[in-house]
Amino acid sequence: MKALKVIALPAVLFAGWWVLSAGSKDFYRPPLRTILVAFADTWFGARIADDVLPSLARLGAGYAVALVLGIAAGVVIGRHPAVRETVEPVLEFLRAVPPPVLVPILILVAGIGDLMKVLVIVSGCVWPILLNTVEGVRAVDGVLADTCAVYRVPPVRRMVLRAASPQIVTGARQALSIGVILMVISEMFAARSGLGFTVVQFQRGFQIPEMWSGVLLLGLIGVALAALFRLVERSVLRWYHGQRAAEKQH
Amino acid sequence: MLEVNGLRKVYDGHGRRVEALADLTFKLDDGEFVCLVGPSGCGKTTLLRCVAGLLRPTAGEVRVAGRLVTGPPDGLAVVFQEYGRSLFPWLRVHENVGLPLSGPRKPGLGKEALAAVGLAEARDAYPWQLSGGMQQRVAIARAIAFEPKVLLMDEPFAAVDAQTRADLEDLIREVWRRLGVTLLFVTHDIDEAVYLGQRVIVLSASPTTILDTLDVDLPAGRDQLTTRAAPRFTQLRGRVYTHIQQARTS
Amino acid sequence: MRGLLGAAGFVALLEAAPRLGLVPAAYLPPASRIAAALGEEVRHGTFWVALLDTLQTWAYGLAVAVVCGVAAGMLIGSVPLLRVLTSSTVEFLRPIPSVALIPLAVLLYGTGRTATLLLVVYASFWQVLVQVLHGVADVDPVARDTAHSLRLSPWQRLRTLVWPTALPYTVTGIRLATSVALILTITGELIIGTPGLGKEIAVAQSSGAVPAMYALVVVTGLLGVAVNLATRSGERRLLRWHPSQRVAV
Known part of the structure; x- marks a missing residue:
């Protein structure tokens, strides 16, 4: 019964799209059947290795670097009030710069190769991670800090990172969706390969079913990454959700 | 084992000076069980944090096993x-x-x-x-x-229900007897202080000084029913109570 | 005070790094040259037209997203069956990156404002919807039962019970949507070429006007700061009276 409720609406929507578009003669809105055929033809071949995987690899590299940088800097800033007060306005500004405008700047610095794209992802993803880490570290319970001091427990490694993990995860989630956007944009703006590049090529070449299939693929990647993230979050924050649920009961 | 000499702590913040501890001197012998009791808000926690090396005193010193405390000392829990x-x-x-x-x-x-x-x-x-x-x-x-050689307890049972509290008090007596640890127990509960300790130090309201020190000459084997009903228990408890009442009104 | 010092240090660093040759001035012009370029920009009408275009696209997109998000959220949230049926679809559609729609938007609407609006609305709609859904779900069950036993009409229930509970969440959603909408507005202008600051940045970049490009980027940053500060203070003012004023996620 529950499964039915989960798939009911998506099934209706899918069927509706299929049926309504079936006889479509509109050049820009091809039948869903055509799009799905194009999807298989376009993406189940060399393009996976040539375009999809390199894009995802750049996303992974940039995201990983942003995680390390953001968490490390966030811990330092969060633990030292003087540092935080000094850098706060600058961080406010840097965070407010819309990440996509970094693309033209970084093209200037790093050309249009892999390095530029990874740098774009890093410099867009790092802020939500950093700022959330700062908040999380600042909010660490003083009693936990005292406990670490008394019992000789190394505070940063054993306590601060774990105690701040709910906020760090929130930042990492925001960063992931920014990262996907930047992965696509950096390739749309200037590139010779990659997912974003290919999709825009299809659009410019009026390969309409292929373009629709690319949009579909980008959507699926976004959904898959979000699902993957939830999986990781569930294991990292199991204690946190359990604790919250326990508190609610009392 | 534990020496507190001329301890004084003044908080300086926002142009307002708050003297929490005025001048405290006391000593615990090896393996002794001493209770600190005082009216609420009398700087008990400040005192304990100074002893634990978590807070720097304004004047005076704390020594654990002869060594000056500058940070959390070895062998202290x-x-x-x-x-x-x-x-x-x-x-x-x-x-x-x-x-x-x-x-x-x-x-x-x-x-x-x-x-x-x-x-x-x-x-x-x-x-x-x-x-x-x-x-x-x-x-x-x-x-x-x-x-630990020295165990500090900061109102550990203030937030549990009465029955649990009685169980935990007996547990602490037993742990102390078995381990031979030097135990400093802070509480605002007069009955608890007299029931648990070999000696009770009565503190004044803030800025804190020592009002009285009394030896609890009750038998070493204590239990919730007979000890609390003993005339000597009532006597000691009355003496502490009078002091604390005076401290509150003055 | 320290913050001022930090900001001054940041500007000084931007000035000194290219002047000392730590980074090539062709990539990162000294802060003074960026400032001069900014001074040049604000004297031209094109800059103000672009700024106005950006603000308009942003405001239209945000308005549509907020109205649709609140309406859909209230409706879906208040009808348990709808809530159950739509949750998987919402969970599926929400993480679709809005920029995936760029080729589609260009194809269907060309490079005009509508194309960018599609991105802006799509991205910010979910921010509002999800928060409103959280808010409606947060209505106290006891209060809900009370409302039923008092035989309040659905409209009265919505006004006196659901709306006040959902308000703080809604405001949070609007705050999040506000900055997302700004980002997508400028993204659309940059990539699609809809008139606005983003397009000006792309033009400056392709014509090699490096200081002007940085000046425009600084403007978008300042715009972002202004929007963040305004929404945060608006949120505080609006919810000061609210008993459930909570730390926003």
Whole structure:
């Protein structure tokens, strides 16, 4: 019964799209059947290795670097009030710069190769991670800090990172969706390969079913990454959700 | 074992000077069980944090086993009032107890300590799955497993119900007798102070000084029914009560 | 005070790094040259037209997203069956990156404002919807039962019970949507070429006007700061009276 409720609406929507578009003669809105055929033809071949995987690899590299940088800097800033007060306005500004405008700047610095794209992802993803880490570290319970001091427990490694993990995860989630956007944009703006590049090529070449299939693929990647993230979050924050649920009961 | 000489603490903040501790001098012999009792808001926690090396005194000094305290000293454990916040919610009970330990004796010490507080069964639970009293037992087990020479307890039973409190008081007496640890127990509960300690130090309201020190000449084997009903208990409790009333009104 | 010092240090660093040759001035012009370029920009009408275009696209998109998000959220949230049926679809559609729609938007709407609006609305709609859904779900069950036993009409229930509970969440959603909408507005202008600051940045970049490009980027940053500060203070003012004023996620 529950499964039915989960798939009911998506099934209706899918069927509706299929049926309504079936006889479509509109050049820009091809039948869903055509799009799905194009999807298989376009993406189940060399393009996976040539375009999809390199894009995802750049996303992974940039995201990983942003995680390390953001968490490390966030811990330092969060633990030292003087540092935080000094850098706060600058961080406010840097965070407010819309990440996509970094693309033209970084093209200037790093050309249009892999390095530029990874740098774009890093410099867009790092802020939500950093700022959330700062908040999380600042909010660490003083009693936990005292406990670490008394019992000789190394505070940063054993306590601060774990105690701040709910906020760090929130930042990492925001960063992931920014990262996907930047992965696509950096390739749309200037590139010779990659997912974003290919999709825009299809659009410019009026390969309409292929373009629709690319949009579909980008959507699926976004959904898959979000699902993957939830999986990781569930294991990292199991204690946190359990604790919250326990508190609610009392 | 524990010496406090001319201890004074003044908080300086926002142009307002608050003198928490005026001038405190007292001493605990090796293996002694002393209770500090005073009206609420009398700087008990400040005193305890100075003794634990978590707070720097404005003047005076603390020595543990002859050594000057500048940071948390070796061989000193603390059981905090906020049991819920001093346990690491992302670690299971036995991991919390074993956290400060290392080396080959770690598993054995943890197991013994949990058995000593009657929580051998709960070793794999998370702290937030336990009742308040059980959480405080975990904190006590962690302190025991640390094998301290000096154990500080900051109103450890202030937040648990009366029955649990009586059980925990007897548990602490037993732990103290078995381990021969030097124990400084802070409380605002006069009955608890007299019931537990060999000696009771009565503190004044803030800025804190020592009003009185009395030896509790009750038999070493105490229990909730007979000890609390003994005429000598009532007498001692009356004397402490009078002091604290005076401290409040003056 | 320290913050001022930090900001001054940041500007000084931007000035000194290219002047000392730590980074090539062709990539990162000294802060003074960026400032001069900014001074040049603000004297031209094109800059103000672009700024106005950006603000308009942003405001239209945000308005549509907020109205649709609140309406859909209230409706879906208040009808349990709808809530159950739509949750998987919402969970599926929400993480679709809005920029995936760029080729589609260009194809269907060309490079005009509508194309960018599609991105802006799509991205910010979910921010509002999800928060409103959280808010409606947060209504106290006891209060809900009370409302039923008092035989309040659905409209009265919505006004006196659901709306006040959902308000703080809604405001949070609007705050999040506000900055997302700004980002997507400028993204659309940059990539699609809809008139606005983003397009000006792309033009400056392709014509090699490096200081002007940095000046425009600084403007978008300042715009972002202004929007963040305004929404945060608006949120505080609006919810000061609210008993459930909570730390926003």
